[in-house]
Amino acid sequence: MNDLSGKRIAIIGAGLSGIAVARGLTQRGAAVTLMEKSRGFGGRCASKRWEVHVIDHGAQYFTMRDERFREAAVAACGDALVQLNKPVRDENGHELPDSGRWIHRDGNSRLARDLAKGLEVRTECQIKDAHSLLAEFDQVVSSAPWPQTAKLFGIEPVFDYLPCLAVVLAYHGEWIGRSRETYAFSMPGKALAWAACENHKPGRIAPGFTVLVAHLGEAFSREHLEKMPAEYPALVRSMVEEHWEIPADAFASAFGHRWRLARVASPLTVPTLPARMHFVGDAMRRSRVEDAWLTGHLFAQTTSFES
Ligand SMILES: Cc1cc2nc3c(=O)[nH]c(=O)nc-3n(C[C@H](O)[C@H](O)[C@H](O)COP(=O)(O)OP(=O)(O)OC[C@H]3O[C@@H](n4cnc5c(N)ncnc54)[C@H](O)[C@@H]3O)c2cc1C
Missing domain, CATH: 3.50.50.60 (FAD/NAD(P)-binding domain)
Structure with missing residues (x-):
């Protein structure tokens, strides 16, 4: 060149x-x-x-x-x-193929x-x-x-572009529910399209806490896009609790983020x-x-x- x-x-x-x-x-x-x-x-x-x-x-x-x-x-x-090093699973709990998932x-x-x-x-x-x-x-x-x-x-x-609402939820206590053996659930097309446990990322989460990240699917994200991000956790919380088998009301804090231009189809x-x-x-x-x-x-x- x-x-x-x-x-x-x-x-x-x-x-x-x-x-x-x-x-x-x-x-x-x-x-x-x-x-x-x-x-x-x-x-x-x-x-x-x-x-x-x-x-x-x-x-x-x-x-x-x-x-x-x-x-x-x-x-x-x-x-x-x-x-x-922990798997991502589909909604039925089956492990998805892994070509190497890396973080900084x-x-x-x-x-x-x-x-x-x-x-x-x-x-x-x-x-x-x-x-x-x-x-x-x-x-x-x-x-x-x-x-x-x-x-x-x-x-x-x-x-x-497809929008995506993101919600981060934290609770006091380590590894409640299904979080220890699974890094994330990937459920494209569902309201709860992605749900991951950040504790699998070494050194990121302070001892004594568990943090989960949820990404909402396209239809759900479009429906609620214009709400304030502070309102997102209340929309998602029970879905995350149910999916990860976490006792109701365990989450102590949360924040939401709006990705208006998240991805291309x-x-x-x-x-x-x-x-x-x-x-x-x-x-x-x-x-x-x-x-x-x-x-x-x-x-x-x-x-x-x-x-
Ligand atoms: C919620 C979510 C989850 C995702 N999950 C994954 C995943 O797990 N794995 C994966 O590989 N990818 C994932 N992606 C996709 C990945 O993040 C993107 O494909 C990639 O980061 C896009 O990079 P980019 O440089 O093309 O665009 P961007 O990252 O959007 O960079 C564009 C930059 O331009 C800046 N900018 C915009 N307008 C202006 C302006 N007028 N003046 C100056 N600066 C401006 C913006 O601030 C931004 O920094 C995810 C994306 C989202 C939103």
Whole structure:
């Protein structure tokens, strides 16, 4: 691929795809600036410190099936990568296939932070109009979810993302109910589509507590999307108690999070974009951490920026 020395490239969004583009283009000699609207990195690969715990309320784990992603993750994170060793089951309790489920020891958003080490990143920098960036940069690559990118580029989005409500619930006491032998239940299509016990992530949950994460299915999420996130736990609590065989009223605290643009159901065919504007992100493949990173990595390997 051609040398990009002297080219100034703006990248919108410091999620996995934006970081992969930034790394790849930097390696080709470009002067790259990442601009992220939030304070932290990772986008939907999100973690937060909550009470005395570290919780992944976005991507729960990641796979490393692709050798290029594995190499990059291992080089950036080293022994902070931890493999989960308890199964994910379907609604009937059968174990689902496991090609390796990995987490970052300190919270999954740290995967993004480690992969971004050494890159120039402007955080708390929300771009309102991508065209105005062309005064300072030669090219603009947006990794914001497609509806947001389309708005920034001034074109029609015409592509739907699925929403997802997330709820995190904690109780005092360790390993009540079915939590010890099972990391998670995956039940696509159900109201309670995903329910995981965060205690299987070593060092994340303070001793004497158990924390469960629930993700609500598409129909349920759409129905309740406009409620306040603080209202979500009350909607979900009894489903989680019943599923995990946890005594009623054991949960002592909870929070909810709204993912309006959580995932894509099928890959987006990217329409013709304005000159010097580009898009990368999970929407081009599928909504997985590894796939998001690959879209950015492949874009950086193959784009010449010559036309
Ligand atoms: C609830 C949930 C659970 C998931 N579970 C899993 C899982 O278990 N395993 C898995 O592999 N994947 C999972 N995923 C999918 C995975 O998180 C995503 O596919 C992946 O993180 C997408 O990365 P991305 O870089 O394409 O987009 P994003 O992570 O969305 O990154 C886009 C970035 O752009 C920033 N941005 C947006 N607009 C602007 C603007 N105007 N100016 C500046 N910055 C902007 C955003 O703040 C964000 O940081 C899950 C996703 C969700 C929501």
